[in-house]
Amino acid sequence: MDERRIDAVVLDWGGVLTVSVPDFIDEWLTADNIDRDRYGVTMRGWMGRDAAPGNPVFRLETGELSVAEFEGLLAAELVTLDGREVAAKGLLRRMFGSANPDPKMVDLVRELRADGLTTVLLSNSWGEGYPQDLLLELFDTIVISGRVGLRKPDPRIFEHTLDLIGLPADRCVFFDDAQVNVEGARAVGLHAHRHTDADSTRAVIDRLRGARA
Numbered sequence: 750m751d752e753r754r755i756d757a758v759v760l761d762w763g764g765v766l767t768v769s770v771p772d773f774i775d776e777w778l779t780a781d782n783i784d785r786d787r788y789g790v791t792m793r794g795w796m797g798r799d800a801a802p803g804n805p806v807f808r809l810e811t812g813e814l815s816v817a818e819f820e821g822l823l824a825a826e827l828v829t830l831d832g833r834e835v836a837a838k839g840l841l842r843r844m845f846g847s848a849n850p851d852p853k854m855v856d857l858v859r860e861l862r863a864d865g866l867t868t869v870l871l872s873n874s875w876g877e878g879y880p881q882d883l884l885l886e887l888f889d890t891i892v893i894s895g896r897v898g899l900r901k902p903d904p905r906i907f908e909h910t911l912d913l914i915g916l917p918a919d920r921c922v923f924f925d926d927a928q929v930n931v932e933g934a935r936a937v938g939l940h941a942h943r944h945t946d947a948d949s950t951r952a953v954i955d956r957l958r959g960a961r962a
Contacts, residue, residue, distance in 0.1 A: 753959050754919075755940065758954060759910060759921055763872070766870075768848065770926060772847075776847045780846075791823070805819055807900065809875060812895035817837075841878070850880065854950070855887065857947055857951055861954070862889070867889050869890045869891075870890070870893075871892045871907075872894065873894045874895040877895070892909065901934075902929050903933070904937050918937055918938030923939045923940065924941075925943065927943075
């Protein structure tokens with residue numbers, strides 16, 4: 750008897766398929782000598798639960814702002830520890846410079862796809878710096894916020910993804926490193942879990958697949 754409860758695995762990119770966001774952001778802050786307090790205040794204002802709709806991160810992720818426009822706005826909010834201005838050009842490339850794929854997660858997605866599960870990328874985009882060849886290898890369906898004009902946790906982007914893959918929400922599991930996006934997916938009916946590491950994510954998937962030890 751088939752005990753599998755899911756037919757698709759939906760995954761975020763940054764912080765799920767890559768090394769953790771705090772790790773690669775920390776490397777950038779150190780390399781560019783950015784004032785961390787100033788960065789933290791800015792990001793809480795733009796990405797916190799109380800962030801106003803229409804702020805620069807929202808507009809970047811839905812494709813309303815270009816990368817260059819966003820970089821200019823972000824650079825204007827930041828300062829180096831020695832008081833210098835932060836260069837806007839190439840800011841996101843520097844910020845995400847060490848956001849390398851997590852080998853254990855890449856291997857997991859390869860296994861899932863080879864085992865017949867539908868694999869889906871659902872990412873809020875900060876530009877288009879994705880490794881396209883790897884994405885095409887790993888995922889049956891790719892949903893990038895800036896391409897569709899919607900961003901997580903808006904329920905419409907989850908509904909759009911489900912329409913693309915042709916599956917009901919309760920046959921899909923979603924992983925994200927941001928709890929607000931996990932809650933958004935649950936509200937639409939997906940199994941949804943916060944990703945912390947490859948081993949715990951694998952354990953959740955195995956349980957939902959009915960895998961036996």
